Amino acid sequence: xxxxxxxxxxxIRREEEEHGVPMFRxxxxxxxxxxxxxxxxxxxxEELKRQPSPDDDTVFCDDGTTPITEDLFTExxxxxxxAERSGYSNYSYWGSTLRVFLKKKxxxxxxxxxxxLLLFTxxxxxxxxxxxxxxxHTTVVTDSQGFSKEENLRNVQPNKEFWFGTNSIGQDLxxxxxxxxxxxxxxxxxxxxxxxxxxIVLGSIWGxxxxxxxxxxxxxxxxxxxxxxxxxxxxxxxxRPSLKTMIFVMCLTGWIGMSKYIRNQILIYRDREYNLASxxxxxxxxxxxxxxxxxQLVSVIMLQTALAIPDAIxxxxxxxxxxxxxxxxxxxxxxxxxxxxxxxxxPSQRYxxxxxxxxxxxxxxxxxxxxNAFADASDPRxxx
Numbered sequence: 001x002x003x004x005x006x007x008x009x010x011x012i013r014r015e016e017e018e019h020g021v022p023m024f025r026x027x028x029x030x031x032x033x034x035x036x037x038x039x040x041x042x043x044x045x046e047e048l049k050r051q052p053s054p055d056d057d058t059v060f061c062d063d064g065t066t067p068i069t070e071d072l073f074t075e076x077x078x079x080x081x082x083a084e085r086s087g088y089s090n091y092s093y094w095g096s097t098l099r100v101f102l103k104k105k106x107x108x109x110x111x112x113x114x115x116x117l118l119l120f121t122x123x124x125x126x127x128x129x130x131x132x133x134x135x136x137h138t139t140v141v142t143d144s145q146g147f148s149k150e151e152n153l154r155n156v157q158p159n160k161e162f163w164f165g166t167n168s169i170g171q172d173l174x175x176x177x178x179x180x181x182x183x184x185x186x187x188x189x190x191x192x193x194x195x196x197x198x199x200i201v202l203g204s205i206w207g208x209x210x211x212x213x214x215x216x217x218x219x220x221x222x223x224x225x226x227x228x229x230x231x232x233x234x235x236x237x238x239x240r241p242s243l244k245t246m247i248f249v250m251c252l253t254g255w256i257g258m259s260k261y262i263r264n265q266i267l268i269y270r271d272r273e274y275n276l277a278s279x280x281x282x283x284x285x286x287x288x289x290x291x292x293x294x295x296q297l298v299s300v301i302m303l304q305t306a307l308a309i310p311d312a313i314x315x316x317x318x319x320x321x322x323x324x325x326x327x328x329x330x331x332x333x334x335x336x337x338x339x340x341x342x343x344x345x346x347p348s349q350r351y352x353x354x355x356x357x358x359x360x361x362x363x364x365x366x367x368x369x370x371x372n373a374f375a376d377a378s379d380p381r382x383x384x
Contacts, residue, residue: 097377106373107369107377114370117362121182122182124175125175131172131175133179135171137171138170154169154170158351165352167339168339168342173351180335184313184317184332184360187312190251191250191251192308193305196304196305198251198255199257199261200301203262204263204289206259206263207263207270208270208289220259232319236324241324241326242326242327243326243330254312266297269293275288299375300375302375306368306371317334321337333356337356340355340357
């Protein structure tokens with residue numbers, strides 16, 4: 001093996017002597033060639049040295065040739081009004097929210113629909129030719145023997161006199177639907193407002209006060225582990241059915257979801273830099289919550305409020321549907337649906353169920369869509 005290596009080296013040496021150049025150029029030869037080219041290029045530096053050098057204080061434009069002199073500038077006169085206007089911003093949060101909200105036609109249509117619906121429930125009894133929702137309408141009938149007697153106008157289908165027909169005891173369904181809508185909307189608004197106020201207050205304390213976190217957590221677990229529906233059914237069964245009882249039962253546990261949601265949102269914003277700075281400057285906790293944190297949650301609060309109203313109406317309808325809601329003497333959408341359920345198998349009397357269901361569906365869908373639209377409009381990221 002050593003003999004072969006010596007023969008190979010001798011062969012390479014003889015070829016190098018014959019040709020006068022090395023067969024293999026190393027890295028050192030390549031580096032010397034590159035340095036030689038670099039020295040040749042530096043010969044042009046002599047021409048640059050012959051050019052006059054500018055003063056060190058002269059400043060040129062971006063093109064490198066045009067000097068910046070005073071004649072390129074004009075002195076601007078000071079104007080206090082213009083200076084104040086340049087630093088003024090006419091941004092308004094609620095104005096921007098309203099502007100974004102009104103851009104969507106469907107949102108405006110739903111808002112007008114709900115306002116008209118709410119107003120009509122109060123105006124309807126004052127209109128002419130309107131019937132009492134509790135009055136049982138009768139008619140005089142003469143039998144074959146010539147005797148006259150009164151009979152209830154039961155299950156009369158919609159006509160010119162009774163626009164939505166009558167129910168199984170002869171009451172006008174048109175008047176009862178609008179009276180029931182007013183009752184159900186009143187329950188929904190009261191429950192939603194009460195639950196949101198309690199939920200926002202307790203949720204803010206729960207999320208911001210670290211020392212009271214364990215207490216509110218135990219209270220939440222206590223109420224959350226009890227099925228809401230069973231608790232409401234039990235309380236309505238024990239207590240006297242009335243409008244106040246219905247609102248009290250729904251508000252007893254309805255704030256739990258809102259408080260947990262607000263607590264989770266406050267935990268996200270509680271330790272932001274601007275809140276830590278406010279705390280270091282001695283800003284009271286109440287002011288930090290009201291000024292720094294809650295304004296960030298306006299969109300989600302409005303969404304939860306809009307969804308709480310149809311949820312309360314749906315709960316009232318369900319509880320009345322199973323016979324634990326409002327008394328029969330007090331018309332509500334739940335009572336009307338419960339009455340229509342009993343005759344829904346009769347084709348000629350299904351209108352007693354269809355009309356209340358349409359009203360409930362329209363209210364629920366409108367509030368849901370309106371809440372989502374307002375939540376999007378109140379998000380500052382959508383303000384331009």
